[in-house]
Amino acid sequence: MNTTGATSGDERLPQPATADIDLVTVLHALGDPVRLTLLLSYSDDAEHSCDPRGLGLEHLHKSTVSHHMRVLREAGVTTTRVAGRNRFVRLRRADLDTRFPGLLDALLAAAAA
């Protein structure tokens, strides 16, 4: 049984509190083609497994994709839920909208254009 888990008993990997999300760190995290692709994948607000094949990143090694996911999570862009041996990633849309109003929508529109 998890002692650090949420109601569901699942754990979350470390992430900054909303108030600690830093603009420079977010921009640096998103200033990379793979991570911007991940942002677009996560923009459906669903939880995504870490399997590169489900993210259109089949051409990258799993450890490379994991690295990019970690950068996004540590920047505060995503949250990662651990359920047993599985990890599920989701966009922190509400937190980003709170911290930087309008920024995420503008970024997603620009990235999708």
Place this chain on the structure above:
Amino acid sequence: MNTTGATSGDERLPQPATADIDLVTVLHALGDPVRLTLLLSYSDDAEHSCDPRGLGLEHLHKSTVSHHMRVLREAGVTTTRVAGRNRFVRLRRADLDTRFPGLLDALLAAAAA
């Protein structure tokens, strides 16, 4: 007499055309504390000299500031006018607004917060 100059006879340093401004490159350029500080300085839409003292960057070497200015210009964030031995930098607000609607305003609001 300049052959590449604008009406005034001044030259511009190389910069991407508006349609070629790339989101990843812009985000990478702005994912740096000094360059984000420069963006805020340039947000008054005035031309600025390259003197670090006028930009609140007295603590940095002139060559370091020049490097950061070059990154911003090559990303398409700024334009640099050469007038004799002087260079003047200005934000490409209209070009950025055309390329990525809403993004610059959201970035400036977030950076100023």
